[in-house]
Amino acid sequence: MSRPVFSELMAQIRAGKFVFTGELEPEKTIDLTETLEAARRLKGYVTACNVTDNPQAFAYISSLAASYIVQKETGVETIYQITCRDRNRIAIT
Template sequence: MVRVYSELMKALLSGKFVYTAEIEAGKTANLEGIIEKAKRLKGYVTAINITDNPGACAHMNPLIPSYVIQRDVGIETVYQLTCRDRNRLALTS
């Protein structure tokens, strides 16, 4: 038997229709707007996708808002990593 810790995975395995939303990581280090958006989505979505490099424009690393949203808002996040314009070294650092 496989243990499932992710609320998103539990919802998918149950066969229910699952809603997620996408939030851009932001161009500055200010997380207030991102947290406010996530709070408005709570109760409506199972998880929030945090985009990496949307539109090929530089943004904050999505790991930071992903962690803060899970910690402060309590919604599971999906950390997206874009491979475009990155070599193996850039992906691991």
């Protein structure tokens, strides 16, 4: 019995296809205008976009929140990234 497919990324990987993903780096503010525009430009070229978490060790908007907004506003599937570098177990859960 195989697991159900929850995303286009999972479907393409399961089918053995070569997938392309893009990377989105949210701005340091809560204004995601540039990130949304970047996602729209990538749409059609990538299967999903990885939304980075605290790139270059600077505090940015939560990548979970940014992933949700990007996926809702653009229809581009997102991959939520979390780095454990600057977090303890309580912050991760």
